Amino acid sequence: MENRSFDHMLGWLRKTRPDIDGLTGSESNRVNASDPASPSVPVTDSAVFVESDPGHSIQAIREQIFGRNDTSARPAPWTASRSRRRPWDVEDDKSRNIE
Numbered sequence: 001m002e003n004r005s006f007d008h009m010l011g012w013l014r015k016t017r018p019d020i021d022g023l024t025g026s027e028s029n030r031v032n033a034s035d036p037a038s039p040s041v042p043v044t045d046s047a048v049f050v051e052s053d054p055g056h057s058i059q060a061i062r063e064q065i066f067g068r069n070d071t072s073a074r075p076a077p078w079t080a081s082r083s084r085r086r087p088w089d090v091e092d093d094k095s096r097n098i099e
Helices: 004-015 058-066 087-095
Strands: 028-030 040-042
Antiparallel strands (some): 028 040
């Protein structure tokens, strides 16, 4: 996931403070995150305009994590099975008579 707020405000401090884990200048983003062949746009400290923030919707988050907003994956990525549920979830099901 991105750390856009830090990079926008303080990322270039690394130029004068190497102890800060900021931007090196080699970072880039794809114009279209879903397309690996999409042109990349490198970071620069001379940008005239800075994009305010990435989307926070479920679709936008899926695209940031998986590179696409595809809900048709079978099985769905990171779907926990009942056997991997937290113990208190199973106990809660028992208390509500859910098998």
